[in-house]
Amino acid sequence: MAEENNVNKKIDQEVEKRLSAELEQLKSKIRDEVKEEYKEKKEESRETKEPKKEEEEFFVRFRLNFRIQHIALLVTTIMLILTGIPLKFPKNSVSQFVINMFGGAPGAREVHHLFALGLILVGLYHLLYIFWAERGRKDFFELLPKFKDFSDLINQLKYYLGIRKEKVKFGRYSYVEKFDYWAVYWGLVMMIGTGLIMWLFQGKFTPLFFGDINLPFGTEIITNTLHAIAREMHSDEALLATLVIISWHFYNGHLNPHKFPMSMVWLTGKISKKDMLDEHALEYEEIMKKKQLEKLDKVKKQD
Amino acid sequence: MQKCLICHDKKDLKIQREDGSYQILYVDKNIIKNSPHYNNTCQDCHSDIVEITALGHKKDVKKVQCTRCHYENNPVGAPETEMYREFQESVHEKEVLKGNPNAPVCQTCHGSHDIKSRESLSTLDLKKKVSKMCGKCHLDIYTEFSTSIHGDALFEKNIEDVPGCTDCHGEHKIRQIGDPSSTVYKTSIYNTCGSCHSSEKITEKYGIKADKFQTFETSYHGIATQFGEKTAANCASCHGIHDIKSQNDPSSLIHPNNIVATCGKCHPDANANYTKGQIHIDKKSKDAGSIYYISNFFKWVTIIILILLAIHVILDLIRKIKHKKEVSTS
Numbered sequence: 313m314a315e316e317n318n319v320n321k322k323i324d325q326e327v328e329k330r331l332s333a334e335l336e337q338l339k340s341k342i343r344d345e346v347k348e349e350y351k352e353k354k355e356e357s358r359e360t361k362e363p364k365k366e367e368e369e370f371f372v373r374f375r376l377n378f379r380i381q382h383i384a385l386l387v388t389t390i391m392l393i394l395t396g397i398p399l400k401f402p403k404n405s406v407s408q409f410v411i412n413m414f415g416g417a418p419g420a421r422e423v424h425h426l427f428a429l430g431l432i433l434v435g436l437y438h439l440l441y442i443f444w445a446e447r448g449r450k451d452f453f454e455l456l457p458k459f460k461d462f463s464d465l466i467n468q469l470k471y472y473l474g475i476r477k478e479k480v481k482f483g484r485y486s487y488v489e490k491f492d493y494w495a496v497y498w499g500l501v502m503m504i505g506t507g508l509i510m511w512l513f514q515g516k517f518t519p520l521f522f523g524d525i526n527l528p529f530g531t532e533i534i535t536n537t538l539h540a541i542a543r544e545m546h547s548d549e550a551l552l553a554t555l556v557i558i559s560w561h562f563y564n565g566h567l568n569p570h571k572f573p574m575s576m577v578w579l580t581g582k583i584s585k586k587d588m589l590d591e592h593a594l595e596y597e598e599i600m601k602k603k604q605l606e607k608l609d610k611v612k613k614q615d
Numbered sequence: 616m617q618k619c620l621i622c623h624d625k626k627d628l629k630i631q632r633e634d635g636s637y638q639i640l641y642v643d644k645n646i647i648k649n650s651p652h653y654n655n656t657c658q659d660c661h662s663d664i665v666e667i668t669a670l671g672h673k674k675d676v677k678k679v680q681c682t683r684c685h686y687e688n689n690p691v692g693a694p695e696t697e698m699y700r701e702f703q704e705s706v707h708e709k710e711v712l713k714g715n716p717n718a719p720v721c722q723t724c725h726g727s728h729d730i731k732s733r734e735s736l737s738t739l740d741l742k743k744k745v746s747k748m749c750g751k752c753h754l755d756i757y758t759e760f761s762t763s764i765h766g767d768a769l770f771e772k773n774i775e776d777v778p779g780c781t782d783c784h785g786e787h788k789i790r791q792i793g794d795p796s797s798t799v800y801k802t803s804i805y806n807t808c809g810s811c812h813s814s815e816k817i818t819e820k821y822g823i824k825a826d827k828f829q830t831f832e833t834s835y836h837g838i839a840t841q842f843g844e845k846t847a848a849n850c851a852s853c854h855g856i857h858d859i860k861s862q863n864d865p866s867s868l869i870h871p872n873n874i875v876a877t878c879g880k881c882h883p884d885a886n887a888n889y890t891k892g893q894i895h896i897d898k899k900s901k902d903a904g905s906i907y908y909i910s911n912f913f914k915w916v917t918i919i920i921l922i923l924l925a926i927h928v929i930l931d932l933i934r935k936i937k938h939k940k941e942v943s944t945s
Contacts, residue, residue, distance in 0.1 A: 402837075412843075515882075515884045532888070535892060537891055541909060544898060544910055544913075
């Protein structure tokens with residue numbers, strides 16, 4: 313019996329020995345695993361706190377062609393405003409200063425005519441662009457006002473007033489941008505139309521270095537009354553357009569807290585994923601859907 | 616005075632000038648006694664005559680200098696005036712300094728022994744007299760002026776509010792027309808015309824339209840003028856200078872038969888279309904027709920659009936500021 317007991321004891325001792333050894337191994341293994349998991353978590357939290365800029369996803373919003381059109385439009389418009397609006401306030405000292413910079417009324421007039429020609433060319437180029445360029449045609453149809461714009465406006469106002477909790481989802485162009493676009497369209501038609509009436513009535517174009525060019529047929533058709541009407545409309549529409557650009561376009565593109573000092577999209581053409589989700593959520597969803605479909609197609613082809 | 620009058624009281628006292636004409640040297644003592652200078656002696660003014668002998672005095676007597684007494688803080692009590700300083704800047708004084716023998720000095724206009732104070736004549740008579748005085752030298756302009764609507768009103772209709780020469784050109788500080796500080800300079804003349812033609816008192820009294828000044832200021836010609844463009848038309852470019860006439864007068868520059876030619880002075884392409892419709896347009900008056908309604912339409916469209924846009928901008932701004940605060944606090 314005594315021998316049997318001894319053997320049993322030895323067996324028990326051996327089992328415990330092996331068990332403790334195994335346990336040690338398991339413990340260290342689990343510790344390693346936990347360590348790794350902990351590391352991963354730390355890294356993850358760091359990433360969410362400081363997203364690396366290089367890795368941020370960007371979308372192309374405006375292509376080079378469109379960006380150049382915008383720059384040409386803004387340069388001509390600013391020059392036209394500088395040489396035009398002061399004429400409405402001849403007694404103001406700032407007006408006097410600005411017009412004197414262009415060499416007085418005759419200089420300002422010639423600069424105004426030169427950039428007017430530029431604006432006409434930008435307008436004509438844009439017309440060609442929306443007819444012939446695929447991207448232009450697409451954008452033009454996207455920019456046409458739709459019923460959704462009116463419901464968007466009402467929902468946005470509700471959101472501003474706190475009646476609506478979730479953000480309004482906009483497509484490629486929100487009603488804010490559509491208003492900007494069509495305001496320019498209307499402005500160009502008005503300003504170029506009335507401007508040409510006055511210009512042809514005066515009948516002269518003196519581009520800075522090329523001497524006088526006489527413009528034909530102006531005085532045959534245009535009467536003093538028609539000229540006066542055109543002048544009134546040109547002057548009134550100019551002030552309206554300038555005020556809209558300053559209040560609406562500058563606020564939405566530059567001065568509001570999300571964009572200040574300005575949105576870079578007009579220069580780089582790129583928009584970040586964050587801004588995309590913020591301002592053009594529907595367009596983002598569409599792009600993502602397309603990408604997924606493309607992926608699926610690829611996978612199917614590979615199969 | 617008595618000593619001088621021994622000779623100068625003689626009515627046939629005269630001296631032959633170099634060119635053969637005679638200068639009468641007779642002095643009527645009554646004229647001096649009725650002038651403001653009745654208390655002065657001859658040598659107070661003719662100060663360069665010192666020695667008087669039985670044979671008379673020196674021959675090269677200088678012109679009298681009024682500024683001997685008429686300056687500020689003078690001790691003899693002559694009326695103090697700044698006029699002589701204004702005269703020093705005038706075109707007349709410039710000519711005097713150049714040595715032009717016909718250039719006027721004080722006594723050319725004011726008279727010498729027969730000088731009279733301004734108050735001794737009524738405004739109307741003074742205006743007539745002054746204009747005639749200018750006409751002595753500026754005869755062509757005087758005849759042109761007297762046939763104009765202003766001259767006719769002054770000399771024929773005896774209207775005292777009408778401008779004589781000095782009302783536009785100034786009195787002592789008459790400048791050359793090319794001098795930018797002249798009241799009739801290209802870019803200032805509209806203000807000079809406007810001083811009467813925008814005055815409600817005058818325009819109401821004579822039934823002239825008061826809007827001509829303001830409508831010129833808002834026209835392109837007026838705006839360019841205010842920015843200093845010298846080639847832009849001013850009042851005188853279309854209405855004439857000294858020959859301003861009513862538009863009903865066939866010889867007027869703005870008579871319907873002549874107006875195209877008047878525009879054509881600057882706009883060689885001018886044709887009948889240039890004259891169709893109003894020239895002086897007041898967009899704030901219903902007389903302007905379609906322009907009145909267009910201007911009002913745009914005014915209200917601008918106001919309404921800007922109010923709506925401002926509301927949207929302000930709501931958006933409030934919302935975005937709130938959103939920023941929420942993000943920063945969480």
